[in-house]
Structures are given as C-alpha cells and as structure tokens.
Amino acid sequence: MSRLIVFRTLFAVPVLFLISVISFGMLRAAPGDPAVLQAGAGASPEAIEAARKQLRLDDSLVEQYFAWFAAVVRGDLGNSYTSGLPVTELIGARLPATVQLSLFALVLIIGIGVPLGVTSALHRNRPYDQLVRVVSLIGISVPNFVIGILLILIFGWWVTGVLPFQGYVPLHENAWENVRHLILPATALAIPEMGLVARLTRSSMLEVLGQEYISSARALGIAERTVIWKDALRNALMPVVTIVGVVTGFLLGGSVVVESVFGIPGLGRLLVESFATRDYPVTIGVMMFIAITFVVINIVVDVLYGVINPRIRLSTRRGAR
Amino acid sequence: MNGLTTSTHPHRPPALRVENLHTVYRNGAQETSVVRGVSFDVHSGEIVGLVGESGSGKSTVLKSLLDLIGENGQARADVLEVAGQDVRSLPRAEYRRMRGVELAFISQDPANAFNPAWTIGSQFRRVLKRHFPGMSRRELDAWAVELLGAVGIDGRGKLDSYPFQFSQGQLQRIMIALACASERLQVLLADEPTTSLDVTIEAQVLQLIRRLRDERGLAVVLVTHNLAVVAEMCDRVLVMYAGRIVEDAPVRDLFRNPQHPYTRQLLKSIPAFPRDGRRLHTMTGAVPDLSIDVAGCAFAPRCEERISGLCDTIRPVLPPRTERATARAACHVVSGAVPAASGGEGDG
Numbered sequence: 232m233s234r235l236i237v238f239r240t241l242f243a244v245p246v247l248f249l250i251s252v253i254s255f256g257m258l259r260a261a262p263g264d265p266a267v268l269q270a271g272a273g274a275s276p277e278a279i280e281a282a283r284k285q286l287r288l289d290d291s292l293v294e295q296y297f298a299w300f301a302a303v304v305r306g307d308l309g310n311s312y313t314s315g316l317p318v319t320e321l322i323g324a325r326l327p328a329t330v331q332l333s334l335f336a337l338v339l340i341i342g343i344g345v346p347l348g349v350t351s352a353l354h355r356n357r358p359y360d361q362l363v364r365v366v367s368l369i370g371i372s373v374p375n376f377v378i379g380i381l382l383i384l385i386f387g388w389w390v391t392g393v394l395p396f397q398g399y400v401p402l403h404e405n406a407w408e409n410v411r412h413l414i415l416p417a418t419a420l421a422i423p424e425m426g427l428v429a430r431l432t433r434s435s436m437l438e439v440l441g442q443e444y445i446s447s448a449r450a451l452g453i454a455e456r457t458v459i460w461k462d463a464l465r466n467a468l469m470p471v472v473t474i475v476g477v478v479t480g481f482l483l484g485g486s487v488v489v490e491s492v493f494g495i496p497g498l499g500r501l502l503v504e505s506f507a508t509r510d511y512p513v514t515i516g517v518m519m520f521i522a523i524t525f526v527v528i529n530i531v532v533d534v535l536y537g538v539i540n541p542r543i544r545l546s547t548r549r550g551a552r
Numbered sequence: 553m554n555g556l557t558t559s560t561h562p563h564r565p566p567a568l569r570v571e572n573l574h575t576v577y578r579n580g581a582q583e584t585s586v587v588r589g590v591s592f593d594v595h596s597g598e599i600v601g602l603v604g605e606s607g608s609g610k611s612t613v614l615k616s617l618l619d620l621i622g623e624n625g626q627a628r629a630d631v632l633e634v635a636g637q638d639v640r641s642l643p644r645a646e647y648r649r650m651r652g653v654e655l656a657f658i659s660q661d662p663a664n665a666f667n668p669a670w671t672i673g674s675q676f677r678r679v680l681k682r683h684f685p686g687m688s689r690r691e692l693d694a695w696a697v698e699l700l701g702a703v704g705i706d707g708r709g710k711l712d713s714y715p716f717q718f719s720q721g722q723l724q725r726i727m728i729a730l731a732c733a734s735e736r737l738q739v740l741l742a743d744e745p746t747t748s749l750d751v752t753i754e755a756q757v758l759q760l761i762r763r764l765r766d767e768r769g770l771a772v773v774l775v776t777h778n779l780a781v782v783a784e785m786c787d788r789v790l791v792m793y794a795g796r797i798v799e800d801a802p803v804r805d806l807f808r809n810p811q812h813p814y815t816r817q818l819l820k821s822i823p824a825f826p827r828d829g830r831r832l833h834t835m836t837g838a839v840p841d842l843s844i845d846v847a848g849c850a851f852a853p854r855c856e857e858r859i860s861g862l863c864d865t866i867r868p869v870l871p872p873r874t875e876r877a878t879a880r881a882a883c884h885v886v887s888g889a890v891p892a893a894s895g896g897e898g899d900g
C-alpha cells in the first residue's frame with residue numbers, strides 16, 4: 232500500500248512539472264502587458280518601463296521560469312503584481328469558499344446521484360428508469376454555468392426571497408446563511424456530475440446484478456434486501472469510487488465559472504480576476520495549486536480503491552514484502 | 553398425469569415434484585417459450601440427470617424451480633412440491649426463504665459464485681446464521697471449518713481469505729459445503745457443477761455429491777453435458793429437447809436401449825475408447841428457434857426417422873409413467889403410432 236503511494240507520488244512529479252511549464256509559457260504568450268496594466272491607464276512610457284523593470288519582465292522566459300521555479304521549491308509562490316500580497320496568502324484567503332462549495336457539490340453528487348442510479352437500475356426499463364436516464368442525460372449535456380444562470384433567473388426573478396443567489400457568507404460569521412448561500416451554486420456545479428454518477432451507478436449496478444454471485448446469494452436464501460443493498464451495491468460502487476477523483480477535478484475546474492456567476496470569492500474567481508489584470512504570479516499560483524490538489528485527490532482515491540478492493544489490497548501488500 | 557411410482561421408493565412422496573412447468577422470457581415484444589411443459593419428480597436418495605444440447609432449457613428449469621428467473625421472464629407450473637410442501641400455496645417470500653434451507657443450488661462457475669468483496673468466512677457466517685440463529689461468531693467459524701473439513705478443505709486460518717485466493721476446484725467444494733450447510737436440506741440442484749474443472753478435480757467433486765446423496769439422502773438433479781458423468785452418477789435420466797422432456801429412462805436403459813431418436817443421436821456423438829476407427833457422429837441441423845411454436849415434434853426437422861405427415865403435424869407426448877415401462881419417450885416412432893391413432897394434444 233505505501234509502495235502504491237510512493238509510486239504514484241513519484242509519477243506525479245513530472246506531470247506537475249510539465250503542467251507548470253505549459254501554463255507558464257501559455258500565460259506569457261497571452262496578449263496583454265502586465266506592466267501597462269500595473270502602471271495604470273494613460274501612464275507615461277517611463278512609468279511603464281519602470282514597472283517592467285520592477286516585474287523583471289525583460290528577463291528571458293527561461294530565466295523568468297527558473298526564478299519562479301526556484302522560489303516555488305522553497306514554498307514561495309511570489310507576490311501579487313497588483314496588491315503586493317504573497318500569493319499563498321491570497322490562496323489561503325480564497326480557499327475556504329471553494330473547498331466548501333466543492334464539498335457541498337460532492338455531497339449532492341454522491342448523495343443524490345448514487346441512489347438515483349441504484350433505484351433506476353432496480354426499475355430497469357420501466358418509466359421511472361427512463362425518466363432518470365433522460366433527466367441525467369440532460370444534466371450531463373447542459374454546462375454548469377447555464378444551469379447557474381437558469382437558477383439565478385428562477386430564484387432572482389420568479390421565486391424571489393427563497394434562496395440567496397449572489398455572494399458568500401463565511402462559515403464562522405453565520406453558519407446558516409453560509410449554507411443558504413451555497414445551495415444554488417453547489418447545485419449548479421453538481422448537476423452535470425450528478426447525471427454522470429447516476430448513469431455510471433446504474434450501469435454498474437445492472438452489471439453486478441447480472442453476476443453469478445448475485446443469483447448464488449439468492450439461491451442461498453439471503454434476503455433480497457441484503458442482496459441488493461449489500462452484495463450488489465458494494466461491488467457496483469467500485470467503479471464509481473474511481474471516478475470521484477475525476478469528478479473532483481471537474482468540480483475545481485467548474486468552480487472557476489460558477490464562482491464568477493454566483494459572485495463567490497473563491498479560488499476560481501481569484502483565477503479569473505488575476506488573469507484579467509495579467510497578475511501572473513497569482514494566476515500561475517492558483518493553477519498550480521489546483522493541479523496539485525487534483526493529483527493528491529486522485530492518489531487518495533486510488534488508495535481508497537485499494538482499501539475497498541481486496542484483490543488490489545492483498546496483491547500490493549504481497550508486493551511490498 | 554404422472555403415476556408417482558418409482559422402482560426405488562414406492563412409498564414416500566418425492567422430495568421434488570414439478571408438473572407442467574412453463575417458462576417464458578420476454579424481450580421487448582418477442583416472447584420466447586424456453587421451457588414448455590416439463591414434469592418430473594425426484595425422490596430422496598435419487599440422482600436424476602438432465603441432459604440435452606445447449607439451449608434446450610436445462611438451466612432455465614433449475615432457475616425456475618429456484619424462483620431465480622429474472623424480471624424479463626416468468627415461470628409457472630401446475631404443481632411444484634419441494635420437501636413435501638406445496639410451494640405454490642406459500643407466499644412468494646416464504647418460498648424464497650426455503651432456498652438454501654430445503655433446496656440448494658450449485659452453479660457451473662464457482663469462480664463467480666462468491667461475492668469477490670467478502671472473505672469466505674463472512675460468506676459462511678451469514679448463511680450459517682440463518683440455520684443456527686443462536687450461534688456466536690466463534691461457534692459459527694468453528695462450524696464453517698467443520699463443514700469445510702467435510703468437503704476436504706482445511707479451513708483453519710483460511711476463513712479470512714478471499715474467494716480469488718482459492719482454486720476453481722476448491723471454490724466448487726466450498727460452494728457445496730455452503731449450499732449444503734442446512735441440516736434440513738432435501739433437494740440439491742446442480743447445474744453443470746464440474747464443467748469448469750479439470751478431470752481429477754471433477755472426479756472429487758462428483759464423489760462429494762454422491763457422498764452427500766448417500767449420507768443425507770438428498771434428491772439431486774444433475775445437469776450435465778457429459779454423458780460419462782451421467783453413466784457414472786445418475787439413477788435416472790431426463791433428456792431435454794427444445795424445452796420439453798423427450799425421454800425419461802433409468803440410466804441403464806438409456807445407454808443400452810435409447811428410445812428417442814434424439815437420445816440415440818446424442819449417444820452416437822460420444823467418442824469410443826479405444827478408437828473404433830469410425831468418424832464421430834455430428835448432429836445435423838441446429839436447435840430450433842424457441843420463439844416459434846411448431847405444431848409437430850420439435851425434433852422432426854433433424855430426425856432421420858420422422859414419419860412425414862405425422863411427426864411434423866402432431867406433437868408426440870411423453871406417455872404417463874407406469875411400473876411396467878420405466879423408460880418412455882415422446883416420439884411417434886417409438887410408440888408405433890399411426891396418424892389416426894395418435895393421442896390428443898397435450899403437454900409433454
């Protein structure tokens with residue numbers, strides 16, 4: 232098991248390195264001059280030149296990259312061009328909203344998607360199943376920001392006053408309002424992935440229900456309830472667990488848009504804001520942070536999968552000896 | 553329609569009795585009638601073989617008896633008695649509770665018969681808990697080791713192992729131990745229990761089934777493709793073709809004097825040893841399409857002895873069992889019927 236973790240971590244290093252090089256390069260290739268934005272509109276050429284010097288934008292791209300890289304290895308993501316604050320501090324300030332939003336969405340995805348998939352499989356080809364399949368397909372096909380705008384329309388125009396549709400209240404200030412403010416954005420973020428999870432759970436459940444060991448359990452007289460909710464579900468969830476890592480990646484990516492739509496001061500919005508001002512250190516800092524989080528989550532999911540799957544657990548244990 | 557007499561146990565009622573079993577599968581608008589009026593009985597201590605080509609409905613018969621036909625199918629019978637109980641008068645849930653208690657099932661695929669996520673021990677415990685509700689975990693484990701010992705597996709320290717850590721042959725024996733854990737067991741349904749095993753292991757498993765029959769007086773239905781297994785294990789043989797039983801004979805009679813042309817063709821397709829130099833007989837034609845119901849004998853199109861004008865228009869039925877003629881076949885040629893004298897339509 233520990234071997235698995237070490238192996239996956241080592242494998243992640245070159246991947247992260249590659250991501251950093253690509254995003255660094257693409258960012259610099261994007262149009263817009265941070266020095267101009269930094270010096271402000273209508274600034275004199277001298278002021279812009281001074282800003283350029285200060286930001287070390289005249290160095291070659293490779294030099295800039297290695298200066299940044301050397302700092303990152305020491306845990307320093309640099310300072311924001313605009314506010315001068317350390318990037319780590321900015322990320323720290325914006326992290327809680329994104330974490331909360333993603334967790335909330337994940338709870339919705341699993342808490343609703345899995346039961347929908349299971350019940351749909353149990354009512355295979357009946358109207359309920361067909362309904363779930365159509366609805367989840369629609370959920371998958373509609374982008375989350377469209378769902379977000381739709382929700383804002385509904386709750387900001389037709390049924391006003393029921394749920395807040397803009398802004399964020401920190402948890403420590405008012406827990407109740409915090410949750411209320413997250414309901415709509417989490418729903419918008421969750422619906423596409425929920426559809427995905429429901430469909431995956433359904434097909435996985437159907438496959439497991441057709442397995443010999445299910446008939447075998449029934450023939451041994453095990454109660455139908457146990458057969459479905461224990462024998463079948465546990466095995467049906469294995470593939471679902473493996474995609475939770477991917478889903479979490481989608482959530483982090485999706486939050487970029489959804490946070491902007493719902494005015495939530497999270498990492499996603501920080502990314503958008505920093506890019507608008509060509510605040511390179513912040514943009515790349517957030518990107519790297521999201522990439523690392525994604526990699527770590529996927530390692531955790533792989534390890535978890537090993538824990539619930541005895542075949543993998545035992546073979547890696549044997550391999551470690 | 554069926555006299556309840558057999559040569560072996562004339563007095564006791566059979567442990568398993570089924571009459572006029574019909575099973576259909578629905579696939580969209582199409583209905584396939586897979587089992588078409590099957591009747592038979594099995595007495596305690598008797599091993600009845602169920603043979604026939606692939607697709608003739610053997611597994612479906614067993615699944616129907618176990619109420620394991622999925623949602624896209626339906627089974628019904630005029631009589632279904634298990635361990636002297638009229639099952640059709642019981643609520644469905646109650647009949648389902650008889651599974652694993654009075655009635656057990658062994659499949660052909662031991663590798664997939666166990667839940668891969670759980671240890672063998674936990675799969676034993678939850679079955680044994682049904683049979684011995686008062687037992688503690690330690691007692692259950694001890695009993696599991698005992699049962700494993702009886703099928704030739706040293707279970708000590710292996711209860712925490714997962715199914716994939718055992719070989720196919722071990723798994724099949726473990727499945728037999730698990731399926732036969734109930735002390736009230738009377739009927740064992742085995743669907744090609746040795747198909748996936750190699751020859752030496754096959755012999756062990758067959759030996760085990762025979763021993764269970766001998767020691768516990770089980771009534772066994774043994775589905776198999778292997779006629780050598782039939783010859784060695786069975787007391788009586790049912791030959792199935794296209795969802796019906798076409799011949800019912802004591803095992804000796806079947807091999808010495810097969811009645812139905814289909815049975816004769818089946819026997820001809822076994823290789824002789826030592827080789828007799830003749831080419832192996834291969835049956836011509838294929839199993840009929842079960843979604844169409846033909847008027848005459850389902851085997852007629854492939855039969856070398858068919859009487860045209862009779863076999864393809866009037867369906868032969870299995871004559872009722874009498875003590876005199878213990879072997880019987882659903883065939884006009886065998887019963888020596890002429891078109892006018894043939895009996896009415898009915899279920900075979």
Ligand SMILES: Nc1ncnc2c1ncn2[C@@H]1O[C@H](COP(=O)(O)OP(=O)(O)OP(=O)(O)O)[C@@H](O)[C@H]1O
Pocket residue numbers: 577578579584586604605606607608609610611612613622624625842
């Ligand atoms: N769940 C199902 N849905 C639809 N048709 C089925 C189903 N199960 C079996 N059948 C059909 O029923 C027929 C009989 O199948 P069955 O498995 O009973 O045959 P069998 O005699 O056991 O064959 P084999 O020797 O290959 O095991 C086949 O034509 C098969 O295609």
Ligand SMILES: [Mg+2]
Pocket residue numbers: 610611612743
């Ligand atoms: Mg079969």
